[in-house]
Amino acid sequence: DGGITQSPKYLFRKEGQNVTLSCEQNLNHDAMYWYRQDPGQGLRLIYYSQIVNDFQKGDIAEGYSVSREKKESFPLTVTSAQKNPTAFYLCASSTKGTSGYTQYFGPGTRLTVL
Amino acid sequence: EDQVTQSPEALRLQEGESSSLNCSYTVSGLRGLFWYRQDPGKGPEFLFTLYSAGEEKEKERLKATLTKKESFLHITAPKPEDSATYLCAVRDYGQNFVFGPGTRLSVLP
Numbered sequence: 760d761g762g763i764t765q766s767p768k769y770l771f772r773k774e775g776q777n778v779t780l781s782c783e784q785n786l787n788h789d790a791m792y793w794y795r796q797d798p799g800q801g802l803r804l805i806y807y808s809q810i811v812n813d814f815q816k817g818d819i820a821e822g823y824s825v826s827r828e829k830k831e832s833f834p835l836t837v838t839s840a841q842k843n844p845t846a847f848y849l850c851a852s853s854t855k856g857t858s859g860y861t862q863y864f865g866p867g868t869r870l871t872v873l
Numbered sequence: 874e875d876q877v878t879q880s881p882e883a884l885r886l887q888e889g890e891s892s893s894l895n896c897s898y899t900v901s902g903l904r905g906l907f908w909y910r911q912d913p914g915k916g917p918e919f920l921f922t923l924y925s926a927g928e929e930k931e932k933e934r935l936k937a938t939l940t941k942k943e944s945f946l947h948i949t950a951p952k953p954e955d956s957a958t959y960l961c962a963v964r965d966y967g968q969n970f971v972f973g974p975g976t977r978l979s980v981l982p
Contacts, residue, residue: 765916792970801877801972802917802960809968817969849916860905862962862970864916 762786763865765850770870772837772844780835780868782850791833792851792862795819802849808833837870845872875900875965877973885979886951894946894976896961904968906944908937909960911975917960920946951980 763784772778784791790809794802804817808827822841827833833852837844847869853862880895898906905924909917921930923939930937934955936947946959958975965971 763916790968794972799974801974802962803972804969807969847914860964860968861907861919861922862964863919864909866916867914869914 763850763852763863765848765865765868767868768866770868772870772872774872775839777836777838778870780837780848780850780870782833782835782865783831784833784850784852784865785831786852786854786863787830788852788854788863789830790853791827792853793817793823793825793833793835794849794851796847796849796867805835805848844870846870875963875969875971877961877963877971879959879961879973879976881976882974883977883979885981886948888952888980888982889950891947891949891951893948894959894978896944896946896973897942898944898961898963898971898973899942900963900965900971902966903963904966905964906939907962907964907970908944908946909962911958911960913958920959948978951978953980953982956980 766781792807793805806825808814824836850865851862877898908920911917921937926941938945958977960975962970962972
């Protein structure tokens with residue numbers, strides 16, 4: 760089955776800890792994205808990567824870091840510098856198909872700061 | 874700056890009561906308008922992509938249309954299982970996707 764997997768589904772973090780959220784895709788997509796979703800707000804872009812070993816900051820990159828060492832993987836680290844990390848985190852990937860670009864999403868990780 | 878707004882914020886319908894959701898956008902060169910369905914606690918599920926004004930796409934009880942400034946998601950004879958949040962997004966020439974806040978749809982039996 761082709762798709763995007765995210766782990767863990769739920770994650771709890773203590774103040775001052777760094778945590779890493781996993782995102783893997785087997786769709787052979789070139790581009791991958793990380794979004795944050797808060798209640799009542801649209802998805803906000805944290806980081807994106809168009810190719811391996813390259814990534815760009817999105818609108819709310821402060822307190823987050825990423826890596827793209829493999830085409831299939833795009834992990835997100837939430838650092839202690841992120842002051843309000845409690846949110847639902849979504850990973851997505853996209854590629855150009857016969858009718859243009861479409862973005863597909865993983866199931867999400869809910870991060871809670873204790 | 875690209876912007877996407879959606880209305881209404883929330884919509885309650887009786888089963889079988891047709892209605893429409895609106896997505897208004899401003900974008901520097903539209904490279905696609907996307908509709909997604911999101912159930913609570915899950916990732917968005919892709920529904921449609923529209924690229925040019927006048928384009929329409931249908932899937933079961935859903936039909937999406939596009940003009941130069943907005944898109945509509947028409948829901949015909951909805952069922953309770955259509956209850957979800959519907960998200961609209963646009964892609965610009967910069968290859969970024971901008972999302973609206975969504976419309977929460979509740980269909981009552």
